[in-house]
Amino acid sequence: MGSIRPEVSGLIEMQLNDLLKQTSEWLKSSGPNSEIVISSRIRLARNLDKVPFPHWANKKQGEWTTEMIYKAVSEDEYLKKSIYLKLSDLDAIDKQFLVERHLMSHEHALKPDNKAIVISEEEIVSIMINEEDHLRMQVMKSGFDLSEAWNIINNIDTSLSAKLPFAFSKELGYLTACPTNAGTGMRGSVMLHLPALVMTKQINKVLAAIAKLSFTTRGLYGEGTQAAGNFFQISNQVSLGQNEEEIIENIKGIIRQIIEQENMARNALTQNNRQILEDRIYRASGILKSAYIINSAETIEMLSMLRLGQDLGIIKSIDRRLINELFILTQPAHLQKIEGKRLNAQERDVKRAALIRSRIGNIG
Amino acid sequence: MLCDICGKVVATVHLTEIIDDQMAELHLCENCARAKSMEMEQQFGLADLLAGLSNMGGQVETEGMAGLKCPACGLTYENFKKIGRLGCSECYWSFKSYLNPLLKKIHGSNQHIGKSPINKPQESIRLQAIKTKISPLQELRNQLRLAIQKEEFEKAAELRDKIKELEKKGET
Ligand SMILES: [Zn+2]
Ligand SMILES: [Zn+2]
Numbered sequence: 001m002g003s004i005r006p007e008v009s010g011l012i013e014m015q016l017n018d019l020l021k022q023t024s025e026w027l028k029s030s031g032p033n034s035e036i037v038i039s040s041r042i043r044l045a046r047n048l049d050k051v052p053f054p055h056w057a058n059k060k061q062g063e064w065t066t067e068m069i070y071k072a073v074s075e076d077e078y079l080k081k082s083i084y085l086k087l088s089d090l091d092a093i094d095k096q097f098l099v100e101r102h103l104m105s106h107e108h109a110l111k112p113d114n115k116a117i118v119i120s121e122e123e124i125v126s127i128m129i130n131e132e133d134h135l136r137m138q139v140m141k142s143g144f145d146l147s148e149a150w151n152i153i154n155n156i157d158t159s160l161s162a163k164l165p166f167a168f169s170k171e172l173g174y175l176t177a178c179p180t181n182a183g184t185g186m187r188g189s190v191m192l193h194l195p196a197l198v199m200t201k202q203i204n205k206v207l208a209a210i211a212k213l214s215f216t217t218r219g220l221y222g223e224g225t226q227a228a229g230n231f232f233q234i235s236n237q238v239s240l241g242q243n244e245e246e247i248i249e250n251i252k253g254i255i256r257q258i259i260e261q262e263n264m265a266r267n268a269l270t271q272n273n274r275q276i277l278e279d280r281i282y283r284a285s286g287i288l289k290s291a292y293i294i295n296s297a298e299t300i301e302m303l304s305m306l307r308l309g310q311d312l313g314i315i316k317s318i319d320r321r322l323i324n325e326l327f328i329l330t331q332p333a334h335l336q337k338i339e340g341k342r343l344n345a346q347e348r349d350v351k352r353a354a355l356i357r358s359r360i361g362n363i364g
Numbered sequence: 365m366l367c368d369i370c371g372k373v374v375a376t377v378h379l380t381e382i383i384d385d386q387m388a389e390l391h392l393c394e395n396c397a398r399a400k401s402m403e404m405e406q407q408f409g410l411a412d413l414l415a416g417l418s419n420m421g422g423q424v425e426t427e428g429m430a431g432l433k434c435p436a437c438g439l440t441y442e443n444f445k446k447i448g449r450l451g452c453s454e455c456y457w458s459f460k461s462y463l464n465p466l467l468k469k470i471h472g473s474n475q476h477i478g479k480s481p482i483n484k485p486q487e488s489i490r491l492q493a494i495k496t497k498i499s500p501l502q503e504l505r506n507q508l509r510l511a512i513q514k515e516e517f518e519k520a521a522e523l524r525d526k527i528k529e530l531e532k533k534g535e536t
Contacts, residue, residue, distance in 0.1 A: 049453055052437045056451040107365070132449070154479070161481030167453030168484060172467070173476030175453040179463060180470050182456075184478040241473020 008089055015083045016094055020337050024101050024140070025124045026191075027324040031143015034320070035311040036259050038191040038231070039140055041102075042149040042248075044157055045176045045185035046135040049167040053177040054114070054130040062114030062130060069129050072163040073118050078156055079127075083119045087112040093342070096333035102140065104128050125156060132177050133185075135160075144255065146188055146248050154244070173240060183240025188251045192258060195230040195308045196265035199277075206261060207232070214238055215254060229300035229327070234258070270312060281309035289361050294353045295345075299330050318360055326356060367393035374447055394445075432505070434458035461509060501530050 026039035047053060048068065052061055066086075073079045087095065087108065095109035103126040104117050118127040128136040137160075139153040160166075167175040174185035181187070197203040207217050214237040219228070234255065236247050269277050284305035287294070294302075307323045309315035328334055330352045336343050339351060367375045373393035432441040439451025441459050450456070456463060467474040504527050511520040 047453055050436060052452045053449060055447070055449055056437060056439060110365075158479075158482060161483055163483075165483055166481045168481050169456065169476070170480070170484075171476060172456055172474065173478055173480075175450075175456050177449045179450070179467055182467060183471065183476045186478070238471045238473075240467060240471035241475060241477065243478040 012085060012089060012094065015085070016097060016337065019083075019101065019119070019123065020097075020334070022122070023321070023325055024328065025122055026102060026140040026142055027321070027328060028142040029320045029324050031141055031145040033144040033259055034142060036193055036262050037144035037255070038193055038324070039102075039142055040144055040146045040149050041138055041140045041189045041191070042146060042153050043136060043138040043187045043189070044153055044174075045133040045181045045187075046137070046157070046160075046164075046174060047133050047167040047176060049165040051134065051167075054132065054134065055177065057114075057130075059114070065134050066114050066116050066129050069127075069135060069164065070116065070118075072160055073127065075163065076156070076159055078159070079118060079120055079125065081121050082125070085117050085119070087115040087117065093333050093336050097337055100328060100331040100333050105131060105136075107131060124152065133181070144190065144252075144259075146190065146252060150188075150244060150248055180237070181239055184242070184244050184247065186239055186244055186247055187235050188248055189233050189235040190251060190255050191231060191233045192255070192262070193229075193231055193304065193307060194258070194262050195304055196269050197258075197262050198230045199269060200265045202261070202265060203232075206258060210234060210254060210258075213254060215251070228297055229304040231304075266308075266312065277312075278314060281305050281312075281314050285309065285315060288356050291353045291356070293346075293349045294356070295349050296330060296332065296352065299352060299356070300327065303327055303330075322359060326359060329355060365391050367391065367396050369393075369396040432459065432462075501527065504530065 026041070029038075031037070031040070048065060051057065051065055054062065054065070057065065070084060073082065073084070090098075090112075095104075098104045098117065098119075099106050099109055101123065103119055103123060105128065108115055108117070108128050108131045114130045116129040118125075118129070120126070124141070125137065125139050127138075137153055137156060139149040139156075141149045141152075169175065173183040176182050176185055194203060194206075197206055210217055216235050216237055218233045218235075219231065234251070236251055239247070242250070284302040287298070288302050288306060303323055303326055306315060306318065307320065310318060310320050310323060329338065332348055335348050335351050335355065338355070343351060365375045367373050368391050370393060373395070375391035375393055433439070434451055434455045435458060436454035437451035439455055441462060444450055444455070444459065450459075464474050504523055508520055508523040508527065511517075511523060
């Protein structure tokens with residue numbers, strides 16, 4: 001941390017510890033279809049008119065942008081009580097912590113110059129300042145609830161657009177650093193848990209169909225580039241030529257179909273392969289309850305099975321929200337925040353196993 | 365972020381690949397992405413996107429683009445092709461004739477129909493300012509590129525000769 005004034009670093013630690021104590025909005029498993037849909041997210045990209053985009057701005061321009069946006073945000077009715085953090089004030093674990101909570105992108109953590117983040121109460125809204133665009137605002141809701149996410153972000157965006165000169169043209173809409181985001185500047189994403197489609201080997205077919213309709217799929221969690229835990233995030237690719245509501249309806253349409261497919265696959269598994277299914281779920285539960293050393297990849301695979309067991313009524317004693325929380329609390333930076341110190345990979349595997357046992361070890 | 369394959373050039377193409385139920389994210393430079401796209405068929409529309417980003421008119425186009433620069437931020441079209449990001453909002457006007465077909469390729473449209481901000485930048489003033497900055501030579505280059513795109517090669521040859529003539533006279 002080094003150069004930061006002690007009172008600043010103390011405040012940051014307090015603010016981040018407050019986050020640690022609460023459940024991220026997107027993990028609450030309270031929204032519609034939350035047995036399959038983990039969360040819904042809408043992101044808007046906005047830039048200041050004629051000001052060089054972050055990658056092309058000099059230090060002065062970058063500082064000016066941050067200040068200008070900070071001023072607008074701190075005067076905003078909805079965002080007044082938000083946390084405001086400069087990336088240059090955060091250490092590696094703090095940054096990773098925010099990435100794990102899906103409050104900011106991995107890219108935002110890489111080069112701290114003039115980058116900042118605004119996080120609203122309850123972590124529903126976060127605004128990355130000077131990421132690829134001057135502003136990247138996102139709203140996360142639990143479950144399948146894109147429309148509500150849109151309502152919230154739409155209001156914030158409109159209100160900020162009265163205070164900041166957003167780069168906009170009638171013809172091309174909001175102007176973004178990369179032309180792939182121009183127009184609405186909107187990306188809607190839905191995070192899905194699709195264990196049955198993976199187990200029945202239908203997932204490739206489904207994902208290929210999605211790609212053809214110009215939606216993108218990303219895996220979630222896992223270290224490096226490997227996806228894990230049967231989590232998939234589906235997003236729209238097209239942001240120009242359709243209005244926001246149309247984009248949302250299109251995503252909803254495709255997500256509904258995927259939910260249906262996953263449900264069919266779950267039914268097929270319970271009817272035709274019940275023993276195999278129960279075996280995998282109970283084994284996962286056994287490992288989680290009794291392991292003394294467990295790495296993060298295995299944890300995610302096992303939690304995914306446990307969650308499926310909970311969805312299907314096979315596991316009755318552990319509630320879904322607790323399982324959701326474990327997905328994030330067992331991530332490397334979260335473990336280190338909980339312990340309040342740096343831990344190497346081996347130490348983390350031990351602490352991770354202990355944390356899981358303490359939460360579900362004694363349950364049924 | 366550097367390219368996952370060669371590790372030398374900045375990655376401008378980002379895609380998700382699925383191998384045996386496992387998904388992997390790939391961040392590639394243009395060259396490696398083009399090589400990759402040959403093995404990946406066209407299911408991600410990647411080939412189309414790349415065709416938009418470069419090679420639109422091959423050799424001749426590169427010549428027509430020489431010196432095309434955003435007067436507001438100084439980014440050249442060559443810079444854009446290399447890094448895959450524009451320099452500022454004015455770049456959309458400075459490179460309009462290149463970006464419009466690209467936007468159409470990416471989004472299937474180049475007409476915004478979504479919401480607008482409360483504070484709208486004054487477009488009429490801006491358009492005029494940019495227009496006066498485009499030289500006759502630049503205008504000819506734009507026309508040349510369009511002609512190549514429409515495969516009107518006779519017209520392209522004519523334009524090319526005109527451009528050469530102007531360049532000889534030292535006009536810019
Ligand atoms: Zn490469
Ligand atoms: Zn520019």
